[in-house]
Amino acid sequence: MIWKFAYRNLLRNKRRSLSTGVAICVGFVGLNLLGAYIYRSKMALDVTSVYSAQRGHVSIYKKDSIQQYQIKPKKYVFSLEEQKQVEQVIAEFSDRVDFTGKKITVPGLLSNGTKSHPVVIYGFDPVAYKKSLTQPSLLEWASDWVLPSQRTDADLFIKNPETLSITPKIAELMSFKYPLISNEAVQIAARTLDGDLNAINADLGAEHTTGMQFLEDTVVLIPIAKAQELLATDAVESISVYLKHDVSVNPFIRDLKEKISGLSFATDLYKFDAVEINALHQGTMGFLYVMGGFFVFLICTAVSLTIINSLTMGIIERTREIGTLRAVGFKTKDVVQLFVRESILLSAMSMAVGILISFLVSSAINAANVRFFPPGASQKIQFVLKWNLYIAGAVFILLFAIATFSSFFVIKSKLRTKLIALLNDTSTFDDDSEEEEEAT
Amino acid sequence: MVVKNLYRADNGAMSSVVEIKNISKSYKLGETHVEAIKNLSLVVTKGEFTALIGASGSGKTTLLNLIGCLDGVDRGDIFIDGMNVKQLNENQKSQLRNEKIGFIFQSFNLIPVLNIYENVELPLTVRKDIQAPERKAKVEAALKDVGLSDFMHHRPDQLSGGQRQRVAIARALVTSPALILADEPTANLDSKTANLIIDLMLELNKTKNVTFFFCTHDEKLMSRVQKIVKIKDGQIEA
């Protein structure tokens, strides 16, 4: 009966209910799509950090290596013996660890006999690289952030350990001709860990992208064995640990830290989005969260004010009706319930429509294949709204709470009026509502 | 309800539905005080049909509002069915109104979005002790008492003034209250319809022993009423 009553009250002034409903609906859709965009950005950053950038979910470094490796490389790498010890510790977590990969980086010079270009040489584990690039989550969230050829060429480095991969930008800078063929010899030169100059040959045969503009003209990839040859060492700079699907990263890091602290040498563990190794992730997400928070605040305020406004106006016309309800025995909480139910009904209906609209809008946007340059990216990526029920649920709960609280606030303050004043109110007479309905 | 202990010890000695003892009520109007009710005492017994008459501004509405717990007295005590209303909080007053008092308003005060049946059902919807089948029976009986069984599914705006007031009477009746208060129930009706409404009230009083206490301007109605209370300047006139 009270629900029915609430429902009919919504129909009483259809125009007002509709405009409030539209405000809730638009707010819902807006927050949903904003949430979808931020969520997709985070997921894309996460998977590219873990898989494309070869950081793994956790990167293990020698203690202080991040600050000191460039200065005293030899001291801040893992020797072969140390690598074995770390791997033994990781092996204890085989239930959670999918695979691992070793990495070493060094600044150097790339040349093809006629031109040279300063680069950062990334020595990576070809097996881990292949596994990384074929991860379904990478495809799902960041298919744009990996060159198509990169994926098909992923086992080139296994087949030919001499292969070197460059970015399209470097190819352009050094006037390499397409298609890149693996018998074109190039030289890479760098200082060994002992400080001596060294240079080796490699086969130019693959192309990749870093996804980041500021890295795009510097990074070349090469199997780690080749990089170690250049650096005259068997040491590695870091070991990346890739976790199985659905394993929580933070608890794993905690557990790994505990175990790894038992080793005779100190280590630093970094999550893939740690600011020390991934300032871009932190910066981008920080910006998106601030922007998102600002919009959430704006939309919530607008929705709340719309509800308060329309309810305040509606309630004026129903003052005497509220008095009548109180007179026939409705307690204040009964009246509050009635109005809150109206708002619950309205927001539930609006958001049901909002779910549909969000779905349609995001599908349309995705189908339209809008491409844009995210800040700092090396190429355009598709504007994708990956929409999920968790976001919709969270937005639903948020707006629902706001709608309920707003209506609660309005009716509560109205009920502070003395009963006799409510009953004597002359702003409307209860029998002339039909005129209002006809007007709508 | 937690008001049991508020019953007066002498309750039941005589079946007074309303007992008013030396009440006063004044309104502030800017600087001046209007004394609407002055040291007034009155008893309404069960089954009485009382008309409160008096000139405009004499305090009729004020008195009815005080009896109906719609407003509070400045001084004095009002007992409804033996209960001192001064000691009730707002929620308890709501409950008291719901269980003991029925209201008939001058301009009907029906809820426009509810049909006739639902309007009559309204006071019962907040009652936890009355289950659906019993509620339905009560609503149907009240509608039958006022002769509107055939109009259950109509909206208030589809009825005439007299019919609307009968709906209001049914709504007041449906809880079987100890007392029905009516402030000029016929003022918005033509005289023929007004008479029919008074007929209905009289009949309900006779057949169901419903206690009515209502105020009116209408001199013609007075002849038909068993007990008349005159009020002048907030005091009962002999």
Ligand SMILES: Nc1ncnc2c1ncn2[C@@H]1O[C@H](COP(=O)(O)OP(=O)(O)OP(=O)(O)O)[C@@H](O)[C@H]1O
């Ligand atoms: N809310 C109020 N504020 C100030 N004064 C009031 C208020 N209500 C009533 N009064 C005053 O109290 C006195 C009694 O008013 P009341 O409404 O009880 O008279 P009444 O007998 O019902 O009159 P009527 O027959 O015109 O309805 C009047 O002098 C009136 O001006």
Ligand SMILES: [Mg+2]
């Ligand atoms: Mg009056």
